[in-house]
Amino acid sequence: MTQGGIQEIATHKELDAIFVSVELSKKTWLVTSISPGAGEKLSRHTIPGGDSAGLLDRLGQLKRKARDRTGRDYPLIIIQEAGLDGFWVHRVLEAEGHDTHVVDAASIATSRRKRRVKTDRLDGETLIRALLAFKRGEPRVCSMLRVPTPDEEDRRRIVRVRKVLMEERIRHSNRIKGLLFSQGITGYDPLRRDRRDRLETLRTGDGRDLPEHMKRQVLREVDRMEMLLDQIKAVEAERDAMLAEERRSAREVVMLSKVVGIGPEFAAVLWGEGLFRCFANRRQVAAYAGLAPTPWQSGSIDREQGIGKSGNPRLRSTLLEMAWLWLRHQPASALSRWFNERVAQNGGRFKKVMITALARKLVVALWKYVSAGVVIEGAFVRP
Incomplete structure (x- = not known):
């Protein structure tokens, strides 16, 4: 969808907020917005990089202009990409009471042409488009990040x-x-x-x-x-x-430390990198760890491309290392028996493929253990 698509949305449905995207870089920040009463025009303004006071001043101007045009006060809905700036800009905006979101840039659909045009101007429009679709409730239009607290x-x-x-x-x-x-x-x-x-x-x-x-x-x-x-x-x-x-x-850290084979380093990585979060189901857990499968199906073509690797790389590498040690320290567990049986069926081959599957099962089992108290079958846990 180009700027015309954004204009069509604004024309056929009256906006109930001021939608703003902030394209961050070291030298400049590009603020792109679409406001009620502004017709089909996208507003763009550049401020120096790192100037949070200038950003807040610009947002205040957008609210005043919208109030002068329509006689109403509108809330601000802001989006930015996750990047080198971290989350401090998000926290500044959140402290001002704005509805702000941080999006995973890789989750936004782009053209699959060999060479596509990319500029900060177009990126700002793309963020606005994704934000409008997200607020309309379109499923899977993009992935908004859960911003951790400063302590986390x-x-x-x-x-x-x-x-x-x-x-x-x-x-x-x-x-x-x-x-x-x-x-x-x-x-x-x-x-x-x-x-x-x-x-x-x-x-x-x-x-x-x-x-x-x-x-x-x-x-x-x-x-x-x-x-x-x-x-x-x-x-x-x-x-x-x-x-x-x-x-x-946190009782979860105590529970992790009691499992044989999980030492201080593994417990710190598991809790600090992933298991402190709230997940709705096991698929979300595997996806966050970068261990979810990625099928490729088209017509008669049906094959697996391996794991997605789109999650937390530190958690994924730790889980793969832990899976090998799990076989040594927990040989009687159901997960170890499952691994040994599957490897034996293949004549001892595909150990690297199967250890990845074991790591996926292990992180799901540990998530169930710390969140619901479901003990891993056959695993030895210290009293």
Whole structure:
């Protein structure tokens, strides 16, 4: 639908609110609006990026102009895309009493042509169109996000920071091993406590002492890695303290911690990244975890494209890791038996495909466990 389609909606049905889209970027914000009494015209105004006071002033002007034209006061309904700006703009608007929404940009239908025109002007119109359809009650027109509270957003930062630090530690460890391997040295573990003493005793593959500049480069990598190890310990201490506080206030965290195979890190990720939310059914749980199937059907074509991966990537990767550990720590559970039977039917093949299916079943089972108290069949839970 082009601007003409938006104008047609405005012409055939009188607007009962001022619909506004805010296209955010670092340098400028584009405010697009359609107001009662303005006919078929879309209003556009540019303000400097990050100028929340200017945005509120512009919204106030839109309300005054609509009141001058019609003699009535109209509410503001605002939409913006989820992006680098996070949710602070949404919270500013919400604090002013406006009806504001944050939309997943990937959920809005676009042209499937190879090359389509994309500008901030057209994006603003697209957001207005999606907002109008959403308020009319059209199903699946777009996906509006459930904006977390500041406490919820800050709570999940600990597990995300730990993941970043672990990835950096692995990079430094692999770099040290690669540098030594180029000199014919294998078997050196940078994570051992005696790493510095062992470095002094290393000899190259041709019997020489480790070159001086090579040794200094390795030591610099060791310094960085030790700093990361200290930061990881500090973050893990913060995580444990947070979980101890959550156990006193949220019974769900206590329930997760009692399941054998779910340690502090898994419990923090499961609760902080997903299970604190309210879901209506198991399909929503699997979709949020990015583990929902994506069929492709057209005429006689009927095939599966695998999981959608459109949900929370941190939760999905954690669940896949947890699924492998679940087989080890909960071999008598119904989920483990189901996995082993299906793999045996295929002659031991397709383990990676089946572990994804097990992760989907596991997150649904854990959601039922923390929300309704349904114990996973055959799973061992600490008293």
